[in-house]
Structure formats: C-alpha cells, structure tokens
Amino acid sequence: MTDSRFRIDPDALEALDDRPVARPRAGAPLDPHRRRFLRGGLGLAAAGFFGAPLAGCAPSAPAPGGRPAIGFTPLARQTDPAFDAVAVPDGYRARAFYAWGDPIRAGAPAWKPGASNDWRDQLEQAGDNHDGMHYFPFPDDPNGHGLLVINHEKVETEYLHPNGPTVRQDADGRRRRPVREVKKELAAHGVSVIEVRRDDDGEWRRVMDSRYNRRISALTPMVLRGPAAGTPGLRTASDPDGRTVIGTFANCALGYTPWGTYLACEENWPNYFVNRDAADHAGRASHARYRVSQGEVSNYYLWETAEPRFDATPDPAAPHGGHVNEPNRFGWVVEIDPFDPDGTPVKRTAMGRLVRECSTPSVAPDGRLAFYFGDDTRGEYVYKFVPAGRYRPDDPAANRHLLDEGTLYVGVFGDGGKGEWRPLVHGQGPLTAENGFHDQADVLINARGAADLVGATTMDRPEWVAVKPGNREVYVSLTNNHKRGQVPDQPVNGANPRSPNLHGQILRWRERDDDPPATRFQWELFLLAGYHRDTDVPDAQKGTIDGDVFSSPDGLWFDPDGRLWIETDYDDAGPDHAAMGTNQLLCADPDTGEVKRFLVGPRGCEITGITGTPDGRALWINVQHPGISFPAGDGHTRPRSATVLIEKNDGGVIGT
Ligand code: FEO
Ligand code: CA
Ligand code: CA
Numbered sequence: 001m002t003d004s005r006f007r008i009d010p011d012a013l014e015a016l017d018d019r020p021v022a023r024p025r026a027g028a029p030l031d032p033h034r035r036r037f038l039r040g041g042l043g044l045a046a047a048g049f050f051g052a053p054l055a056g057c058a059p060s061a062p063a064p065g066g067r068p069a070i071g072f073t074p075l076a077r078q079t080d081p082a083f084d085a086v087a088v089p090d091g092y093r094a095r096a097f098y099a100w101g102d103p104i105r106a107g108a109p110a111w112k113p114g115a116s117n118d119w120r121d122q123l124e125q126a127g128d129n130h131d132g133m134h135y136f137p138f139p140d141d142p143n144g145h146g147l148l149v150i151n152h153e154k155v156e157t158e159y160l161h162p163n164g165p166t167v168r169q170d171a172d173g174r175r176r177r178p179v180r181e182v183k184k185e186l187a188a189h190g191v192s193v194i195e196v197r198r199d200d201d202g203e204w205r206r207v208m209d210s211r212y213n214r215r216i217s218a219l220t221p222m223v224l225r226g227p228a229a230g231t232p233g234l235r236t237a238s239d240p241d242g243r244t245v246i247g248t249f250a251n252c253a254l255g256y257t258p259w260g261t262y263l264a265c266e267e268n269w270p271n272y273f274v275n276r277d278a279a280d281h282a283g284r285a286s287h288a289r290y291r292v293s294q295g296e297v298s299n300y301y302l303w304e305t306a307e308p309r310f311d312a313t314p315d316p317a318a319p320h321g322g323h324v325n326e327p328n329r330f331g332w333v334v335e336i337d338p339f340d341p342d343g344t345p346v347k348r349t350a351m352g353r354l355v356r357e358c359s360t361p362s363v364a365p366d367g368r369l370a371f372y373f374g375d376d377t378r379g380e381y382v383y384k385f386v387p388a389g390r391y392r393p394d395d396p397a398a399n400r401h402l403l404d405e406g407t408l409y410v411g412v413f414g415d416g417g418k419g420e421w422r423p424l425v426h427g428q429g430p431l432t433a434e435n436g437f438h439d440q441a442d443v444l445i446n447a448r449g450a451a452d453l454v455g456a457t458t459m460d461r462p463e464w465v466a467v468k469p470g471n472r473e474v475y476v477s478l479t480n481n482h483k484r485g486q487v488p489d490q491p492v493n494g495a496n497p498r499s500p501n502l503h504g505q506i507l508r509w510r511e512r513d514d515d516p517p518a519t520r521f522q523w524e525l526f527l528l529a530g531y532h533r534d535t536d537v538p539d540a541q542k543g544t545i546d547g548d549v550f551s552s553p554d555g556l557w558f559d560p561d562g563r564l565w566i567e568t569d570y571d572d573a574g575p576d577h578a579a580m581g582t583n584q585l586l587c588a589d590p591d592t593g594e595v596k597r598f599l600v601g602p603r604g605c606e607i608t609g610i611t612g613t614p615d616g617r618a619l620w621i622n623v624q625h626p627g628i629s630f631p632a633g634d635g636h637t638r639p640r641s642a643t644v645l646i647e648k649n650d651g652g653v654i655g656t
C-alpha cells in the first residue's frame, strides 16, 4: 500500500496503479481527491415484491415505430479549466436535485457546509458519489410520481470530513484511521430511496415526509440467498451461518427487475479489504483472483484499522478463520424492494461474484429473462444470468426469489461477430474438483476463475450494459484499457481492437432470435471512441464517432423511444483528454450511429447514473465527484456529488 492509493478514485485505480505517485509523510493527513482544484481559485402504494407489476416499468416495451427524433443543438466541448456548472442545450434546463448530505427525510439533520455532520447524521443524509440510479413510477401517476433509487459508490474523504481524512501513526508503527471517520464513511456508502413528485405547479420536488425515504449503507444488515448462501466459503467468525452480511458498498451501476425491485451492484469491493498474509493471499483464489488488497493495509480507506471485519487476514484461532471469508460476501447483486421501506436487502449469490458494474435486464414477451453484467477490470469478462423461471406479471410471489435459481454464463466474442455464452455450472467441462471447484458455490464465489477455464474473451473494462427497447439488442461500454495488446493475456482481438486502448468502445449484439436466454449471438462494434480521423493526434487516439467526440464511455441507457444515452468517465485533466473537455452526456441514434453532445459537467466530475419518467419528459443524471464547488457554484463551498434534474422548457420529451 502506498498512501497515494488512498487518494485515488476507485474507478481510476486500475488506470493509475502503475503511474509514479508521491508518498505523503506517514501520519500526515492525506488528500484523497484524485483531481486537485483550488477552491475559490481556479478558478401506494406500493406493490413491491408481492405487488402488481409497476406501470411504465416494463424494461423492454417496444419503441414507437421508426427512428427516435434527436432534435437539440449539440453543445461544444467544455475546455474551460474553471468550469463549475452543468450545461445543457438551448431550450433545456438542469438543476441539482439531491446532493451529498441532503436530509433523507423531514426532520433529518441538514448538511453543514463545514462537513461537521457526524456519522449518525450521515446515516440520515444523502450518501456520497451518486452513481447508478432508477426511477420506479407509482401506478396511479407514473409520469408525475415515483421513487428514485440512487447508488452511492464511494466517498471523497477530503470533503467528507471537516479537514480531510485523518491517519495517525501509532507507537507500533501502524497507521490507523479514527473510528468516527470510518463510521461516517461507512454511512456515506450504499443506496438512497427518495420519493419524488411533480406538484400542481409543474415542479418536481422530493416528498420529504415520505414513508419510503430510506438510506441503506455499509452498516445495514442484509441476507445472502441462493446456492452459495450458508456454504463454508461465506461463513465468518461473526456470521457462522454464512447468511447475514452487514452492508453493501462500492455500488456503482445498477439493475432493476420487471417486478419492481432495484439491483444495487457491488463493484470495487476488493480494495476495501486486506489480507496481510502474502502466502495465504497468493494461494486463495477468492482473494488473489479478485485482487483483494495485499500488504500492510487495504488499498482505499484503511477501514480495517477501525473495523476488524475488513481485515481478511486468516486467523487460525478464530472460528471460520476470523474474517478471511468476509470479502467473499461482497461482489454480488443486492436486490432491494424500494416499496418496502422495512424490507431487508438480499444478496443473490446465484448471479455470481464479480467486480460488478451493472445488472441490466432483458425480458422477452413470454417472461423469459436475462440479466447482463460487466466485470469492470482490465481484461475481465462480460456475463449474463438466465433465471430458471419466468417473470409472471400475475404471480408476484413467484417472482420474489426468481434470482435465486438459474444459470450464469460468460461471453465469448469470437471471430466474424460470432458470439457464444458458456455456462458456469459445476461439473460441466473443466469446472470440477480437480480444478478447485467442488460445488456450485465454489463456481459462484470464484466466477472469474471459472470463466478463465471455459475460455471467455478478455474485454476492455466492461462497464454498463443497455438493452434496446423493441428488439432487445444489447450494448456494452468497454471504457478503455491501456494494457490491451501490451500483456500476454489481453491480445488485440475483434471486439477489443486497439493497443493501447485509451478511449474505449461500444460493442453491441443480438441474441439468436432476440431471445434473452439464447446461447449464441452476433456481435459488432457500434463505435470506437476517440478523436476524429482528421485530428492532429496519434492514430491510436482516433475513433470512429460520427458526430461529437468523447472518450471512455461508461453509463449507457436507452430512453423509452430508443435513443441511446452515453455517459463518460475520463480524467479531464489528463494529457490524452485535455481536448475532450469535461465529462459529458451524449445522445446517439443507434440506427445511424450519429452522436450529439447533450450535456457537459463541471471540471473534475464524472457523469453517471441516468433514468427518467416513462413519458421521457423528466431525466435525472448524476454528477459524481465534481472538482471545484458544484452545485453551489460559488467557487468556495466544498463540492458535492449530486443528482441533477433535466427538463425541456416547453415540457417536451428530452432529446427531441
Ligand atoms: Fe464505478 Fe466501473 O465504474
Ligand atoms: Ca465512478
Ligand atoms: Ca462506471
């Protein structure tokens, strides 16, 4: 561990882990912010699990005939180093709607600009680093009343605490974090559920006294279900049954179900744990293959120095090896019923343990389903899960645990656009005891290792997946991979054609017969991101975009009319991206490939999370880790991640 890692955005760790970095003095407060800016200088109810399907919630409703209209005048790139706002095209407006520290409900503590709220306050306030998000409409007024469910991926420790993070050096030479700070960080991770309504005056507002408003955090108890629940690999000294976990964190992108539940996905969890025993780590696939931190302390926040369960070093004297299996209890899909504010979140082990970006549904008219996942690390894989049962709109009880049984597949993106899904099923092919897989729990806990053995195709950091309304065509963003073609296990191939790949690509496929459970598919590249062909940059930085340029596609979402919205996550201060401007939201026509820039964000931020009303007239996006003073925009208030509401001034459909 180097102190510098503490400064790094979890998403960026992969990209930064081989750059030279400065080492702060031991014991000195650390600056965790990856992009430095001088403040003020630079510049019903509810149906839920047992309810009826929710109006407007069908994920694969057919698009209206013909191509979607894309009518706005695109924005220019935003290259001002002091840009501290969100800009949208003429005819649109955007405003911050729900920022880090906002009270979750009426009576909860207000955010204090000096960040002096303690961890108990934080449990009752919006978390940090808003990411994936979904709008769940109420059936009686789907376009004017719903629940927004929002992931809080990580924390900006520089801003979360009044004077940044504290690390003390104790007499034994070890660096430690104060419990009060760690608890505030645990509380600022997780998920928000907030009720939203368009009032009679036409303005969208939060419903502050809602019974649905809720924070789920890294301190919230939840249960494990499915084939791995209760098995030895999930047992710990504090949970000898292997069925109860405290918390979820690293919730990046998301999924949802047609039965009205939210799927929070656990992405960069390996960096929150440490196994200090190098030999044990090397021989333990569930640690080594996922790159659980190894060394003196964990990669990110040093939580293990205040909360023992994050220290996954084996303890032979303790039951179940102490907390050595604690990292095995993260990396799952967490199903949350937003309409049941007292419900216990459920980790669904049948869907496999990954560094999981998303869990995007595809639903056939007859109720057969697939969920698509990206494992966002260089050279990892694209997966899908096919439940054994069908979605039954008229039988909510049958849907309740649909995610507990089914088949996990990993993708092979072969030559000529030929694609194949290979099952990760114990006893099939190489997934046997001789290869370390004694049962299906072993396969699910070490899904990456299983995927290695069946010959999956290594991909350029799979992020979000989006499924096109109507024909269920599937799009995945492969954000970038500077090691593509530079290391033996990641050779250049058709789906990942550039070496090094600094700007990423979007790939798409159609399942055979457009059938979600199909095991064969046909894929093609939708676009390579990067600069235009006529730009004065190295050839490796030139893409194939028809329209406005961008790098590092991350968030991907289809609106109900079939427009493809693309969100970006690149280092807007880095030399390869300086001419790209700040991070962006773009709108693409999936038929023509034309791309138009719809929104530019404040300096230092990532644009992520996107959802809207079924009528397309309200759109929410997230501005994650802004760099200067957004949303205050006054140049000195500390910046706060925030959900932003976008509307058209004439009340029309966004994008037209
Ligand atoms: Fe948290 Fe892969 O983005
Ligand atoms: Ca992020
Ligand atoms: Ca992401």
Ligand code: CA
Binding pocket: 011, 463, 479, 554, 569
């Ligand atoms: Ca990213």
